[in-house]
Amino acid sequence: MGWGVFLLALYMAMLSIAVILRRQWMERERLAYPVAQVGLAMVRGEDSKQLVNGFFKRYPMWIGCAIPMVYGSLKGLNRYEAAVPIPQISWNIALEGILEFTL
Secondary structure (H helix, E strand, O other), X not given: OHHHXXXXXXXXXXXXXXHHHHHHHHHHOOOOOHHHHHHHXXXXXXXXXXXXXXXXXXXXXXXXXXXXXXXXXXXXXXXXOOOOOOOOOOOEEEEOOXXXXXX
């Protein structure tokens, strides 16, 4: 119960600070929120003659999308059929035979 009161007070303090600083950040400084930039790049239209904008034509975007999609698909297929392998994404590195790190 004590932690609940503390977390509620912390939430209210953070919300109050955000409300106080919002006008300065958004209207006067025009702060660009980095998390929102990806979404804005996805919906931004560049040319009326093109079917998709330039964000979806970039090779790194498709690589970054394909890696988790392929891994997630293999992981899901493995749950239904055990014969589908899951790639190993952790490696053990031994340093001079003394220490062993897992990545």
